[in-house]
Amino acid sequence: MKELHNFAESEEMYLKTIAEISRHGNLVPVTYIAERLSISTVSASEMVHRLQGRGLLEHTPYKGVRLTDDGLNRAESILRRHRLWECFLAEHLGLPWKQVHDFACQLEHVSEDALTDALDKHLGFPSFCPHGNPIPPAQGVLEVRETTPLSDLDVGQEGVVLCIREEDGEMLDYLDARAVRPGSRVRIEEIAPYDGPRSVLLDGEKQVLGREVAEHILIELVNDNETE
Amino acid sequence: MKELHNFAESEEMYLKTIAEISRHGNLVPVTYIAERLSISTVSASEMVHRLQGRGLLEHTPYKGVRLTDDGLNRAESILRRHRLWECFLAEHLGLPWKQVHDFACQLEHVSEDALTDALDKHLGFPSFCPHGNPIPPAQGVLEVRETTPLSDLDVGQEGVVLCIREEDGEMLDYLDARAVRPGSRVRIEEIAPYDGPRSVLLDGEKQVLGREVAEHILIELVNDNETE
DNA sequence: TCTCATAATTAGGATGCCCTTATATTAACT
DNA sequence: AGTTAATATAAGGGCATCCTAATTATGAGA
Numbered sequence: 001m002k003e004l005h006n007f008a009e010s011e012e013m014y015l016k017t018i019a020e021i022s023r024h025g026n027l028v029p030v031t032y033i034a035e036r037l038s039i040s041t042v043s044a045s046e047m048v049h050r051l052q053g054r055g056l057l058e059h060t061p062y063k064g065v066r067l068t069d070d071g072l073n074r075a076e077s078i079l080r081r082h083r084l085w086e087c088f089l090a091e092h093l094g095l096p097w098k099q100v101h102d103f104a105c106q107l108e109h110v111s112e113d114a115l116t117d118a119l120d121k122h123l124g125f126p127s128f129c130p131h132g133n134p135i136p137p138a139q140g141v142l143e144v145r146e147t148t149p150l151s152d153l154d155v156g157q158e159g160v161v162l163c164i165r166e167e168d169g170e171m172l173d174y175l176d177a178r179a180v181r182p183g184s185r186v187r188i189e190e191i192a193p194y195d196g197p198r199s200v201l202l203d204g205e206k207q208v209l210g211r212e213v214a215e216h217i218l219i220e221l222v223n224d225n226e227t228e
Numbered sequence: 229m230k231e232l233h234n235f236a237e238s239e240e241m242y243l244k245t246i247a248e249i250s251r252h253g254n255l256v257p258v259t260y261i262a263e264r265l266s267i268s269t270v271s272a273s274e275m276v277h278r279l280q281g282r283g284l285l286e287h288t289p290y291k292g293v294r295l296t297d298d299g300l301n302r303a304e305s306i307l308r309r310h311r312l313w314e315c316f317l318a319e320h321l322g323l324p325w326k327q328v329h330d331f332a333c334q335l336e337h338v339s340e341d342a343l344t345d346a347l348d349k350h351l352g353f354p355s356f357c358p359h360g361n362p363i364p365p366a367q368g369v370l371e372v373r374e375t376t377p378l379s380d381l382d383v384g385q386e387g388v389v390l391c392i393r394e395e396d397g398e399m400l401d402y403l404d405a406r407a408v409r410p411g412s413r414v415r416i417e418e419i420a421p422y423d424g425p426r427s428v429l430l431d432g433e434k435q436v437l438g439r440e441v442a443e444h445i446l447i448e449l450v451n452d453n454e455t456e
Numbered sequence: 457t458c459t460c461a462t463a464a465t466t467a468g469g470a471t472g473c474c475c476t477t478a479t480a481t482t483a484a485c486t
Numbered sequence: 487a488g489t490t491a492a493t494a495t496a497a498g499g500g501c502a503t504c505c506t507a508a509t510t511a512t513g514a515g516a
Contacts, residue, residue: 010503031463043504045464050502062463062512093346106338115331118321238473259493271474273494278472290482290493 009109012078013037014047015056016108018067019075020167024144027064036167076136081116082108083129083136088119090130097176098169100130113138131172132163132182132218148221150186150198151214158187159219171216178207180217237337240306241265242275243284244336246295247303248395252372255292264395304364309344310336311357311364316347318358325404326397328358341366359400360391360410360446376449378414378426379442386415387447399444406435408445 017036022028034044048065051057056071067075085104089095095103111119117138120126128134136142147162161184164175180202189206190199197210209217245264250256262272276293279285284299295303313332317323323331339347345366348354356362364370375390389412394400408430417434418427425438437445 029463039503040505041463042465042506047503089343089346093343093350095342095346099342103338103340103343107335110331110334110338112331114323114327115317115321118317118323122321257493267473268475269493270476270495275473 010047011051011054011056012074012109014051015067015071015075016078016082018057018065019072019079020165022066025066027060027066029064030059033065076142078108079133080136080138081111083133084116084119084123084126085111086129086131087123087126087135091123096173097130098173101166101169101172128163128182129166130182131166132161133166134163146220147218149215150188150200150209150217150219151211153188153219153221155188155191157221158185159221160185162218162220165216165218168216171213174213175217178209179203179205180209185222186217186219238275239279239282239284240302240337242279243295243299243303244306244310246285246293247300247307248393250294253294255288255294257292258287261293304370305344306336307361308364308366309339311361312344312347312351312354313339314357314359315351315354315363319351324401325358326401329394329397329400356391356410357394358410359394360389361394362391374448375446377443378416378428378437378445378447379439381416381447381449383416383419385449386413387449388413390446390448393444393446396444399441402441403445406437407431407433413450414445414447 014033014037017033018028021032021036030044030048031041033048034041037044048057048059051071052059055068056074057065057067059065082104085107086100089100089103090097120138126135134142134145145162148159150159150161153159161180161182163182164172164180166172184203186203187201188198189201192198195211197208198214199206199208201207242261242265245261246256249260249264258272258276259269261276262269265272276285276287279299280287283296284302285293285295287293310332313335314328317328317331318325348366354363362370362373373390376387378387378389381387389408389410391410392400392403392408412431414431415429416426417429420426423439425436426442427434427436429435
């Protein structure tokens with residue numbers, strides 16, 4: 001029987017969102033945060049001030065927001081919980097990607113360290129979530145992988161799917177159905193005019209993916225020469 | 229990415245609490261609810277009105293509160309989630325009773341049906357939580373078992389521990405340490421004066437349990453003649 | 457340099473849940 | 487029947503988070 005309130009949840013959503021948007025420590029416009037959280041810019045701005053007051057981020061007016069070390073630690077802890085739960089939901093409960101993501105979004109807010117660590121152990125200390133995103137370690141920093149959005153590839157280029165940016169549940173559902181998985185081999189066959197849909201060869205199967213979708217598929221380029 | 233609010237959580241705590249207190253459909257005084265939730269009677273009263281407005285309970289002034297069918301269904305669904313999580317936390321993650329209970333208290337609010345059902349399946353459709361409390365089925369009503377608090381037994385009487393009333397985390401910790409488990413065989417050896425501590429033989433080991441504690445241990449009486 | 461879209465802030469509210477203090481109502485016991 | 491203790495309600499607030507509408511400040515491009 002715990003306290004009825006959950007003051008921390010909002011805070012966690014902000015931190016997680018900021019961390020997700022700013023993949024490499026760039027400044028994140030408050031507008032983006034508001035959009036991602038589906039709240040007004042006024043509210044987002046308000047909250048940004050509060051979080052700044054708590055030392056979790058720094059706001060440069062008219063530029064954007066950057067997490068402090070504290071804020072980044074908190075954010076990574078949330079991402080860790082989220083992705084560990086995703087592993088559990090996908091591997092042990094056998095749920096589809098969309099549900100995996102949605103449920104993890106809720107579970108991430110109610111896992112204290114003891115629970116998270118026990119879960120980590122139970123799962124065998126996985127390094128990646130089912131969508132291929134790295135799981136931050138209990139302490140220490142997440143090392144960054146070099147990735148390219150599928151949308152940046154030209155015709156003829158090949159790569160391996162590293163991970164799916166999982167900000168959007170709908171998109172996960174879509175990609176799940178099309179068997180786009182971390183590890184999938186992908187090759188651009190054709191790009192429709194005006195940066196349009198991509199025809200790709202995905203694990204040998206022909207598929208068509210819109211540009212929007214392709215932006216969320218992160219690739220490790222494979223050098224054409226040195227592969228079979 | 230879900231909405232930031234959790235309007236449902238308070239409601240769930242009330243319903244669950246009421247269901248736990250009123251073991252057999254008795255009227256539950258608002259005072260008890262307030263006490264169990266550690267809030268003022270004014271606040272509890274307010275909320276009771278709200279819940280009545282939503283058709284989840286009926287309040288008879290100066291008497292108490294009774295869940296409607298709707299309210300009871302909601303409450304059992306919460307207990308179901310709570311106890312299924314407890315199974316997972318205890319059996320799969322190997323956590324101690326107190327943590328099992330505390331974590332389940334949080335997890336119970338973030339499990340939609342799809343998640344709960346998948347968990348149920350994964351656990352092999354258990355019938356009881358680690359503390360021996362029955363797990364309500366996905367639909368249908370929980371059948372009630374006949375139980376006697378250990379505190380009601382007289383010297384010489386014997387029984388088997390059916391379950392631990394788990395309203396209180398501290399108590400679980402205490403009983404966990406003393407190896408009081410569902411299925412344990414117990415026999416009252418002595419009752420100290422003024423309804424004081426019980427000396428009991430628990431699975432062959434001598435223990436002393438306070439009356440308060442004994443009230444939370446629910447027993448199935450064993451007829452002295454027909455057992456070895 | 458000037459203009460304009462973008463970003464920030466101010467003002468005024470709403471909601472949900474909680475609080476204390478004070479006052480009314482009722483049940484239950486003498 | 488009358489007193490008292492338990493219960494309920496009313497009045498006035500607080501806090502966290504969100505909202506809209508209106509205003510101000512800024513930076514970036516023409």
